[in-house]
Amino acid sequence: MAVSAHIEELRRKHKVLSETVEAEQKKPAPDGMAIARLKKQKLFLKEEIGRLQLQ
Numbered sequence: 001m002a003v004s005a006h007i008e009e010l011r012r013k014h015k016v017l018s019e020t021v022e023a024e025q026k027k028p029a030p031d032g033m034a035i036a037r038l039k040k041q042k043l044f045l046k047e048e049i050g051r052l053q054l055q
Contacts, residue, residue, distance in 0.1 A: 007052050014045040
């Protein structure tokens with residue numbers, strides 16, 4: 001897989017996680033642990049995208 005295609009896939013996953021976090025936060029009783037886990041996943045993806053862009 002080309003680096004650019006891999007970056008695009010990571011961006012897509014990051015967007016999906018963002019939408020999931022937003023949906024969870026809008027619930028009447030949001031699950032704080034789930035939100036924290038999703039945000040950590042988003043951060044990991046963001047860091048990986050940044051690392052790949054420097055190559």
